Amino acid sequence: MAVPTASAETRAVDVFLQYLRAEGVRHVFGIPGGLSYPFFEAVERAADLELVVAKHEQGAAFMADGYARQSGRLAVCAGTGGPGSTNLLTGVACAYADGVPLLVVTGQAARDALGTGAARETPREDIDIVAMFAPITKYSAMVTSPETLSHHLRRALRRALTGRPGPVHLNVPVDLWERRLGETWYAPRTYRPVTHAVDRASVAAAGDALLDAQRPVLLVGAGVAIARAHDEVRALAALVDARVATTPRAKGVFPEDDPRSLGVFGIAGHVAARETLLGGRVDVLAALGASLDETTTFDGNSALQPARSLIQLDIDPDRIGRTNPVDVALVGDARAILGELVTYVRHAIERGRAPRSQWAAEPPPPRGDARYEDPALRSSDAVPLTPQRWRAELREVLPENAVVYSDIGGHMLFNLHHLEVRAGQSFVLNLGFGSMGHGTVAPIGAALAAPDRPVIAIVGDACFTMNGMELLTAAEYDVPVIWIVENDYMHGVTWHGRAAIGSCPESFRYRRRVDIAPLAAAMGLPVSLVGRPGTIKRALAEALARKGPSVIEVLVDGRSCSLAGFIRR
Numbered sequence: 001m002a003v004p005t006a007s008a009e010t011r012a013v014d015v016f017l018q019y020l021r022a023e024g025v026r027h028v029f030g031i032p033g034g035l036s037y038p039f040f041e042a043v044e045r046a047a048d049l050e051l052v053v054a055k056h057e058q059g060a061a062f063m064a065d066g067y068a069r070q071s072g073r074l075a076v077c078a079g080t081g082g083p084g085s086t087n088l089l090t091g092v093a094c095a096y097a098d099g100v101p102l103l104v105v106t107g108q109a110a111r112d113a114l115g116t117g118a119a120r121e122t123p124r125e126d127i128d129i130v131a132m133f134a135p136i137t138k139y140s141a142m143v144t145s146p147e148t149l150s151h152h153l154r155r156a157l158r159r160a161l162t163g164r165p166g167p168v169h170l171n172v173p174v175d176l177w178e179r180r181l182g183e184t185w186y187a188p189r190t191y192r193p194v195t196h197a198v199d200r201a202s203v204a205a206a207g208d209a210l211l212d213a214q215r216p217v218l219l220v221g222a223g224v225a226i227a228r229a230h231d232e233v234r235a236l237a238a239l240v241d242a243r244v245a246t247t248p249r250a251k252g253v254f255p256e257d258d259p260r261s262l263g264v265f266g267i268a269g270h271v272a273a274r275e276t277l278l279g280g281r282v283d284v285l286a287a288l289g290a291s292l293d294e295t296t297t298f299d300g301n302s303a304l305q306p307a308r309s310l311i312q313l314d315i316d317p318d319r320i321g322r323t324n325p326v327d328v329a330l331v332g333d334a335r336a337i338l339g340e341l342v343t344y345v346r347h348a349i350e351r352g353r354a355p356r357s358q359w360a361a362e363p364p365p366p367r368g369d370a371r372y373e374d375p376a377l378r379s380s381d382a383v384p385l386t387p388q389r390w391r392a393e394l395r396e397v398l399p400e401n402a403v404v405y406s407d408i409g410g411h412m413l414f415n416l417h418h419l420e421v422r423a424g425q426s427f428v429l430n431l432g433f434g435s436m437g438h439g440t441v442a443p444i445g446a447a448l449a450a451p452d453r454p455v456i457a458i459v460g461d462a463c464f465t466m467n468g469m470e471l472l473t474a475a476e477y478d479v480p481v482i483w484i485v486e487n488d489y490m491h492g493v494t495w496h497g498r499a500a501i502g503s504c505p506e507s508f509r510y511r512r513r514v515d516i517a518p519l520a521a522a523m524g525l526p527v528s529l530v531g532r533p534g535t536i537k538r539a540l541a542e543a544l545a546r547k548g549p550s551v552i553e554v555l556v557d558g559r560s561c562s563l564a565g566f567i568r569r
């Protein structure tokens with residue numbers, strides 16, 4: 001890439017954008033305002049960058065998050081000073097919890113006005129915006145001079161994209177962007193090392209344990225998805241004949257139609273995974289990119305401890321051994337380490353060492369309806385629909401390369417349990433921070449990052465009403481997300497949670513029904529209503545054929561099926 005020569009005409013913002021381009025950035029998500037105007041104007045003028053103006057800054061952060069998750073690259077969101085910055089916080093926290101690389105740019109009052117009571121200023125002495133972002137980013141700083149802008153930016157990019165990825169935040173006083181700079185631009189390889197250290201002794205210990213295991217199980221976590229190590233996991237499972245479960249957040253990272261798949265282990269998981277992992281017969285368990293947190297382990301369940309060896313791989317040493325003591329720790333990038341592990345095991349087998357897995361002598365994990373709780377509800381003809389029924393039907397029409405997003409709520413539990421994510425498809429949810437609205441809005445970013453893949457969001461009615469105004473953004477920019485809004489006219493998960501402990505407060509039900517289809521139609525999206533068995537297939541086929549944003553509202557009887565069994569097992 002050509003290095004732009006510094007000239008007396010180069011502005012700070014031009015250098016800034018050049019760094020972003022070199023990191024592969026093509027979209028900036030945000031809402032312009034007076035304290036960040038020069039930044040947004042420069043983005044808008046740049047022919048090779050698209051400014052996506054959201055309806056709420058939280059939406060901009062969610063979209064950037066979806067873009068980064070899908071592309072595996074840095075994504076950028078930005079807001080003006082004051083509330084334009086604080087509105088970003090929840091979205092940035094989601095990215096931080098799930099290890100998603102974002103650059104967050106916020107506006108600030110001009111340096112000579114800072115601290116004087118300038119409109120929407122947020123200096124250190126007052127509403128300290130840098131401090132607010134600090135605990136939810138890997139770097140949060142105010143840039144105090146044009147000369148140090150590139151220094152802060154390189155440092156921020158290095159942190160966002162090195163080790164466990166995550167968001168970084170730069171707060172920039174408005175007068176600084178247009179200042180002239182006489183400085184050189186540096187290519188990413190000069191400030192952002194891409195090195196993958198692999199500890200060979202630990203790889204050998206893990207390989208030996210897996211080769212000698214009689215009942216090896218791999219528990220695949222979201223770290224495998226971040227590292228794009230799907231193929232390495234499949235190769236390892238085949239070589240040592242391991243059975244494979246995923247954490248809820250990694251659903252589908254190992255294909256659920258693979259004969260070795262046990263499905264999801266953890267909240268709303270599958271019987272086969274639960275009985276295998278907690279059944280006391282697993283001798284070697286390899287937790288790969290899985291931090292073994294509450295949604296996976298049910299409070300650090302000691303029954304998860306395998307008889308002989310717990311192997312844990314994570315890029316962040318702080319996540320190793322948090323809940324369960326490990327025998328072999330593999331610290332580093334999942335793809336690099338699993339690549340080495342596969343090579344080690346393959347060479348050992350080529351040299352005559354036979355894997356000792358006994359799984360082949362046992363019945364395979366259940367398939368079809370036998371995999372699920374309440375299988376009868378998957379074929380129920382009830383009207384309103386059961387949440388199980390329409391999901392069972394969806395399986396037949398879900399495109400083979402679909403990206404499925406879930407939001408947070410009871411529908412998430414049904415998505416985790418009753419959808420099957422097959423090879424080529426992917427499933428995404430922000431279970432780390434668990435914010436409602438993420439699964440409604442992040443798919444807009446995902447669809448921009450992957451125009452060749454159908455992106456489908458399965459969300460609840462309350463998630464939709466919380467952040468659904470961003471459908472206007474999708475309509476404006478013609479982003480082809482299909483929203484399936486499951487309407488039970490209440491905060492279903494909360495209602496069921498309370499019902500499980502014996503009280504059903506009516507406050508979780510709406511005083512007034514909210515119909516989603518007319519809302520979406522008013523936003524300019526084509527809509528369809530699904531209320532009967534057998535109708536989701538056609539609705540989805542029509543939505544896919546439109547190749548633009550659209551909404552399918554599915555009416556379900558939320559109270560008829562208890563979610564309590566999903567929440568704790």
Ligand SMILES: Cc1ncc(C[n+]2csc(CCOP(=O)(O)OP(=O)(O)O)c2C)c(N)n1
Nearest residue numbers: 408409410411436460461462463491492493
């Ligand atoms: C921002 C935020 N507020 C509150 C919650 C707590 N919460 C989790 S799910 C939920 C209700 C979701 O309702 P809905 O979208 O209708 O889905 P359902 O449970 O009915 O399927 C609430 C209030 C949350 N996770 N995030």
